[in-house]
Amino acid sequence: MVFLKRRPPRETKRPSREAKRPSRAQTANRTKAEAPRAPVESSVRRLWLVGILFSILFVALWYRAFELQVIMGEDLAAKATRQHTAKETLVGVRGSILDRNGNYLARSVDSSSIWANPQLVQDKATTVAVLSKILEVEPGRVEKLLDPRKRFVWIVRKVNDTVAKQVKEASLPGIGLSPEFERIYPYKTLAGQLLGFVNVDDKGIEGLEKALEETLSASRIRQIIQRDAVGRRLGSTGGDISDLRGDDIRLTIDSQVQFIAEEALAEGVEKYGAKWGGCLVVDVPTGDILAWAQYPFFDPNKPGDFTEAVRKNRLATDALEQGSTIKSFLIASALEEKVVTPTTEIFCENGKWKFGSYTIHDTHSYGALLVSKILHVSSNIGVAKIGFKLGAERYYNYLRRLGFGQVTDLPLAGQSRGILRPASKWHEIDTATASFGQSFSATLAQMAQAYLYLANDGVDKKLRLVINDPASQNQEDGSTDGKPVAEKGKDAERIFSPETMRQVRAMLREVVEEEGGTGKAARIPGIIVGGKTGTAQKADRSGKYGSGRVGSFVGMLPINQPRYLVCVLMDEPTKNQYGGIIAAPVFRDVALRTMAYHGLLPDSDDPLVKAVAEKEQQRRKKAFGKNEAAKTPGAENATAQAETDLQTAAGPVSVEQKPQRRVMRRVVSSKPSATVPDVIGLGVSKAAEVFSAQGVVPEFQGKGGFVVRQTPTPGSPWPENKQGCVLWLEDTSI
């Protein structure tokens, strides 16, 4: 030890033995001024003793440091590293679903979820009280969640901006917020069943959300991050989650047409007390599905509020015997096979035809009818006889080529193939019943596909629902108007000749336009419409036909060169059962308004047509705000006032609204404003709502839950075409 050489000289250190224990007398003898030698000496010895003792302790502790740092160092360091690092999963944003005009039908927005580490909660009573007040839940529920044995529990997933802010500001120890994404469907019930919904983990579990999961779903990466004891990450953020974004899907759906179809359908279903109804609107030249409506409505924002029966996408999943609407295909097949011509005469047995042990009825009795008239009056006996002439085998082949008995090419989950047994398994009677649409079943989507061939001159044209699906091969450039999508080689494949199609469409025209036709309720002044009614008997569970009916109408217009195909179906109507009465008016309403919306209505003196035309034109201007209104400057301000009801009816989510099953959705009403509304300080979703109520899609800058700045400044007039509105977001509570 280096210090020893500084030791005092030896002789001073050695205390004399006899001095060690001085007697009282000795001590007393000494004068006070004279320092007692003996204690001085002995204390020096003890000082050395204590010095050595302390030195030994220091060296022992030094060894302990060696043990901890060198011998156990690696082990302890590994344990420390384990707590310094955490596995983190980065998840990107799920892709949006847009309609053909770029309106968001489904999108993911920033949201916060509240979690707790119960072990870090300091004052449980206060924590429970504060949380339950902010979240508006029973204190008991929160208390139950804060199980002190756990290190992580979700308190509530995906809360709104205001709640998140309050929780953050309460800054309770052990309570944290993590960013998540919430799936919102801004138009609420619009196309609800088609869109489907996602679960709390952002996984699509119904509808398009499920079917297009691969495209829409965001990527996720796992990475090891360094963190401090309060869980904050250290250093630069590991990954850019914008790379992880799921792909957007643009649908062929036009939300305005969708709204028209839904509104008309809802009215019809309610009026005739049907169990449910469906309506499809197809743009014939492109095969684009413009509307995919189903009533009762389903709001994917709140899937839990609806039963499975309402949630399911029946237009694709429910196969029904379609009835007389099938007759068009039988006649087309027979004409194509030249089994009959339009002028062939068929004897219709005066309304009652005994066939083996079966009897086939017509609603009216007819004698001899021309083939062209059979569709007109929808004679079952007539088509049955033609069916026998054609033969089961040939008829079956046409049905297959038309798409029956197989799922459509549409990217939908849980599609039904329908039931179409091979011709070899048909009994004789099946040929007859299949001719008028019984004994085999099809979905409304299959019906639309089959009729699309008829409307398209027999060309094999597929329905289209997705304009761009980056995940699949058939990516198309998304031409949205009129002209058919690129002529491909296989387009040349025909099912029917144009001549046959012309003949069938002429018959369909008669169904609507000629006296005595079943579909005269579908007439639209100024436009020649063609279509076919259907009233099918429904088989009950045991397979016997009961009183249940399916009323339907499939129509196209203008019939000479169809632009739109509209299919309407109502299941189990209670007030009336005939497709011509219950479904044809829905068709008429939808078709008329769709034509008007697209500006395709001819000038007409008919007051109804005029009113509809005007109304829908305004809707169109609004829908295409930036594009169309630009062509007629000045017009938008005047018209904006007039037609807000429709616009806002289809408007985005309003928080207060309850899910509705009532017919009309004219609920949200925010007054149109001539100036830019003030949304500073509002939550992002509320701000977006305010703007969309004005028909404006604002652009968002930055990240966060609250609007901190906006251009143009609130109160100033709208910029030209209401474009260029920018809202800056920030997480103001930080």
Place this chain on the structure above:
Amino acid sequence: MAESPTGNQRLGQPDWWLLAITLLLVATGLLMVFSASGIVADRSQADAYYYFKRQVLFACVGGIALAVVLYTPRAVIYKMLYPALIIVFCLLIITISPLGISVNGAKRWLGVGAFRLQAMEFAKISLVLYLAYFMGTKQEVVKTFDKGVIPPFLMTAMMCFLLLLQPDFGGAVILSLLLFFMCLVGGTRLIYLFISALLAGGAGYLLITKAAYRSRRLLAFRDPFAVADDAGYQLVQGLYALGSGGISGVGLGASKQKLFYLPEAHTDFIVAVLGEETGFIGLSLLFAGILFFFWRGLLIAIRQERLQDRFTAFGILLVVALSMLLNFAVVMSWAPPKGVPMPFLSYGGSSLLTSMICVGLLLNLSRTGKA
């Protein structure tokens, strides 16, 4: 060999080596306080330099106190013994009165403006001054029981009692240890010491086991990993820090454990951060420095001719050295955590100021004595 019992000894140079090692330790302390507290300070005070700045201020005040004590005539210092004792008792009583500041259920602090005073630190100095005076001037009665044992034990017991009321169990233990070593060196009969040590040990055992919170916390050090989430948390985090340091350390400022994992990183557990950032090498240098400090202090005591001087030097050295030993032992999980700071290194005004005063006293004493 100038032996002048009246006190007007020839004054030599103070022990510059002791001063040098002290300043080195203080400088190391400032560096480590800055490193260990920066993030906590940034978080809690919105100023990363908050604790560092305050520690610099304490160091300056401590330096002035050191100089004042160094150059104050020894007779004056010794005369201040009784006033100092009275002041310390007053402070201890005020501390447990409603005027004291309660932290984690214990009242150990006195508020003085923006600063807090820990009376315990000053109690240690005044106690050893008293004991040194007693042992140094009453050698003729030291070996007796009634006159030699009762007074110092009574004085210590009164202070311990006030500390236990705070409650500051660790402080009472430290005062008892000071008494023990002072008596050991001062010449109290070993049989008395042995018996009193037994009694103190028994009382301590009762105190520990009587209060569940105390026993849980105090016994956690025997296997901190078994209760790592709870009573052993701080110890475990300290061990993680030391282990992470390894031989050469993770580098100055790079400690991860100080990022809110390790409680009291800049105060009682600053040695753990030092060990993490500078490794076994850095810790060894610290040990060497502290041993050097200890032996310089001990030599000063040994060289004193007058018993009171010698015992004063020893007692003052004991105040610092006991803290050092206990702090090391706690950080390395050899002793229960009891809130003992590392002199010169840990953040804290009371600790740094009293440590500097101790060094001032030692330097003052170093000017006398044999060469």
